[in-house]
Amino acid sequence: MGVRLMDIAKEVGVSEATVSLALNNKTVIKEETRRKIWETAERMGYRPNVIAKTLVKQKSNVIGLVITDFANVYFGQFVKSCVAKIVENGYQPLIASSQDKFSEEERVIDQFISQRVAGIIIIPPTSSNLHEVTYLKSLETYGIRYLYATAHYTNVDAPYVMVNLKHGSYLAVKYLLDMGHRRIYFLGAHPQQIPTKMRFEGYKEAFAERGLEADESMMIRCENADFESSYVETLRLVKSGVRIDAITTINDIMALGSLRALRENGLRVPEDLSLIGYDDIVFSDVAAIPLTTVHQDIDAISRRSVNLLINMIQNDIQRNDKILIEPHLVVRNSTGVCSAVRDIQAR
Amino acid sequence: MGVRLMDIAKEVGVSEATVSLALNNKTVIKEETRRKIWETAERMGYRPNVIAKTLVKQKSNVIGLVITDFANVYFGQFVKSCVAKIVENGYQPLIASSQDKFSEEERVIDQFISQRVAGIIIIPPTSSNLHEVTYLKSLETYGIRYLYATAHYTNVDAPYVMVNLKHGSYLAVKYLLDMGHRRIYFLGAHPQQIPTKMRFEGYKEAFAERGLEADESMMIRCENADFESSYVETLRLVKSGVRIDAITTINDIMALGSLRALRENGLRVPEDLSLIGYDDIVFSDVAAIPLTTVHQDIDAISRRSVNLLINMIQNDIQRNDKILIEPHLVVRNSTGVCSAVRDIQAR
DNA sequence: TTGAAAGCGTTACCAA
DNA sequence: TTGGTAACGCTTTCAA
Numbered sequence: 001m002g003v004r005l006m007d008i009a010k011e012v013g014v015s016e017a018t019v020s021l022a023l024n025n026k027t028v029i030k031e032e033t034r035r036k037i038w039e040t041a042e043r044m045g046y047r048p049n050v051i052a053k054t055l056v057k058q059k060s061n062v063i064g065l066v067i068t069d070f071a072n073v074y075f076g077q078f079v080k081s082c083v084a085k086i087v088e089n090g091y092q093p094l095i096a097s098s099q100d101k102f103s104e105e106e107r108v109i110d111q112f113i114s115q116r117v118a119g120i121i122i123i124p125p126t127s128s129n130l131h132e133v134t135y136l137k138s139l140e141t142y143g144i145r146y147l148y149a150t151a152h153y154t155n156v157d158a159p160y161v162m163v164n165l166k167h168g169s170y171l172a173v174k175y176l177l178d179m180g181h182r183r184i185y186f187l188g189a190h191p192q193q194i195p196t197k198m199r200f201e202g203y204k205e206a207f208a209e210r211g212l213e214a215d216e217s218m219m220i221r222c223e224n225a226d227f228e229s230s231y232v233e234t235l236r237l238v239k240s241g242v243r244i245d246a247i248t249t250i251n252d253i254m255a256l257g258s259l260r261a262l263r264e265n266g267l268r269v270p271e272d273l274s275l276i277g278y279d280d281i282v283f284s285d286v287a288a289i290p291l292t293t294v295h296q297d298i299d300a301i302s303r304r305s306v307n308l309l310i311n312m313i314q315n316d317i318q319r320n321d322k323i324l325i326e327p328h329l330v331v332r333n334s335t336g337v338c339s340a341v342r343d344i345q346a347r
Numbered sequence: 348m349g350v351r352l353m354d355i356a357k358e359v360g361v362s363e364a365t366v367s368l369a370l371n372n373k374t375v376i377k378e379e380t381r382r383k384i385w386e387t388a389e390r391m392g393y394r395p396n397v398i399a400k401t402l403v404k405q406k407s408n409v410i411g412l413v414i415t416d417f418a419n420v421y422f423g424q425f426v427k428s429c430v431a432k433i434v435e436n437g438y439q440p441l442i443a444s445s446q447d448k449f450s451e452e453e454r455v456i457d458q459f460i461s462q463r464v465a466g467i468i469i470i471p472p473t474s475s476n477l478h479e480v481t482y483l484k485s486l487e488t489y490g491i492r493y494l495y496a497t498a499h500y501t502n503v504d505a506p507y508v509m510v511n512l513k514h515g516s517y518l519a520v521k522y523l524l525d526m527g528h529r530r531i532y533f534l535g536a537h538p539q540q541i542p543t544k545m546r547f548e549g550y551k552e553a554f555a556e557r558g559l560e561a562d563e564s565m566m567i568r569c570e571n572a573d574f575e576s577s578y579v580e581t582l583r584l585v586k587s588g589v590r591i592d593a594i595t596t597i598n599d600i601m602a603l604g605s606l607r608a609l610r611e612n613g614l615r616v617p618e619d620l621s622l623i624g625y626d627d628i629v630f631s632d633v634a635a636i637p638l639t640t641v642h643q644d645i646d647a648i649s650r651r652s653v654n655l656l657i658n659m660i661q662n663d664i665q666r667n668d669k670i671l672i673e674p675h676l677v678v679r680n681s682t683g684v685c686s687a688v689r690d691i692q693a694r
Numbered sequence: 695t696t697g698a699a700a701g702c703g704t705t706a707c708c709a710a
Numbered sequence: 711t712t713g714g715t716a717a718c719g720c721t722t723t724c725a726a
Contacts, residue, residue: 070424
């Protein structure tokens with residue numbers, strides 16, 4: 001099935017080697033022969049077999065990309081950005097999902113090794129920051145370069161590119177403090193998980209900087225880092241009757257969940273209280289109230305990741321850089337001066 | 348670099364063939380030999396080279412998937428669903444984006460052919476329904492099975508799986524008519540494009556069924572099928588001062604854009620007018636006002652697509668099925684009885 | 695139960 | 711400027 005070099009060779013009446021040389025535009029081949037071979041190849045609908053090519057060349061131009069969830073907008077944007085950069089550089093992307101499970105990450109990476117990819121960019125599952133990462137040995141055995149993106153395993157000494165989560169959270173909370181807010185609730189997931197942990201450190205830092213002490217009880221632990229959990233916890237908070245100046249969440253979807261709960265209880269954002277998200281996915285601008293949020297430069301993460309990986313591939317060396325991208329705050333309409341402060345000023 | 352069958356063979360003191368047989372668990376090999384080979388393979392960190400395997404077996408288990416945009420939630424969900432089903436069936440997914448451009452679709456498919464994939468699921472660019480699709484001949488030359496999903500080229504006789512767009516729109520408009528709405532604006536893209544065209548046909552059908560004639564001037568052509576364009580056109584509509592009973596859009600993002608324009612002008616949804624989206628992406632439920640929308644069963648599209656493709660691959664035959672999935676209306680909070688009708692009833 | 699050898703489609707080296 | 715041939719890592723057939 002299909003056309004092979006041999007078929008073209010027979011048709012033109014030359015050897016396989018000549019056809020190969022001609023199709024790769026080696027100038028050793030006489031102009032006329034080359035033209036004839038190209039024409040015949042075209043006419044026969046020849047498509048080179050990269051499988052065979054890779055086998056004989058003993059190197060692939062495939063870059064693997066392990067993400068956790070195709071349906072998550074944030075990763076969708078990351079994939080889009082990465083793929084563009086990989087293609088630009090003449091490599092071919094191969095994307096797989098770990099479904100946010102470490103066991104699947106292992107399976108997928110084993111598959112990539114069997115594929116003999118040149119390098120891999122790994123986005124680890126959100127839930128796990130500690131793991132016995134056994135596949136690294138295999139990657140080294142097969143000379144496959146790798147790095148982690150958007151997060152990393154704390155117990156593994158490997159290169160990564162991610163956003164300075166702590167600083168992002170610091171910026172958000174500092175801004176809220178500047179606006180007079182004090183009772184700032186923090187909605188996160190498990191306090192042990194990196195995404196939550198790092199952000200809460202930023203939260204505390206902002207308070208400390210002002211000589212204030214963060215009230216740990218304002219760190220609300222949500223079951224999952226999603227719309228529903230955030231909605232539920234915000235509802236509970238509102239019903240409890242405590243004073244809430246502001247709420248920060250560890251991603252934008254959670255902020256939207258929170259927003260829904262607030263609005264359903266007649267609380268106005270930002271008049272009654274402020275709300276800040278995290279990530280700046282497209283939908284934060286599309287929400288009921290355009291969300292103030294911490295912008296993570298996805299493009300920068302992907303650019304640095306791809307560049308570092310390709311650098312490792314081309315120099316045939318596994319490096320160990322740790323790259324932190326600095327986030328910044330995007331102020332939109334979900335935040336304002338603390339209502340308590342406003343009341344005082346109004347007098 | 349890396350471990351080969353030969354390395355294991357040398358280590359154990361048997362032939363390559365024996366190692367191959369043993370690792371593939373052929374029972375011809377003596378239990379003890381097999382065990383020893385497995386142990387050694389494990390110890391040496393052996394990973395089979397699928398490149399070589401594919402070459403010799405002369406068949407691949409890779410299914411290509413061409414989408415238009417990784418950052419689009421709708422396709423993100425489709426990819427997720429497809430990938431799960433492809434993996435379940437023991438195949439390996441290979442995903443690429445056409446960036447919504449036909450030229451890129453061609454490039455990507457050529458790449459897939461060079462990869463000698465077993466079959467391809469193609470999501471065509473939204474903008475093009477007519478195209479000289481030259482790659483089909485190549486696909487046939489190399490015996491690669493294919494089908495279109497979520498849309499198709501009208502001038503090409505090839506299998507496809509998509510939602511009955513016309514019927515979805517019909518359901519939405521019929522519902523609005525039932526609620527007493529008459530001045531129903533339709534926000535779409537170019538009237539020639541399939542997604543817009545089919546939906547507007549459903550719109551007209553719902554009117555016709557009631558013996559009403561659809562007013563073509565209520566079909567508003569947006570520059571793009573996105574948030575911004577929809578926002579702009581809705582704004583223009585509102586400012587023009589015409590009476591608006593309801594608005595339907597061809598996707599949920601557009602509905603959100605529309606919603607923003609309405610709210611900014613003090614119009615309440617659904618009290619003052621109703622709004623219906625299309626697609627039922629996650630965010631329609633997360634919007635300021637949970638959106639009434641037409642649900643497209645992405646899971647069904649992907650299931651039917653993958654099943655049909657695998658059927659073709661395994662029976663080694665290119666079929667030509669056209670599969671239409673029936674959509675249904677999901678009523679949430681953005682729709683209600685027409686205010687004009689309510690006023691009358693209130694008297 | 696095991697081994698030798700041919701072959702998959704391509705490239706690359708050496709000869710012609 | 712071209713051709714013959716070995717090699718890439720694996721599977722498979724046939725013989726031993």
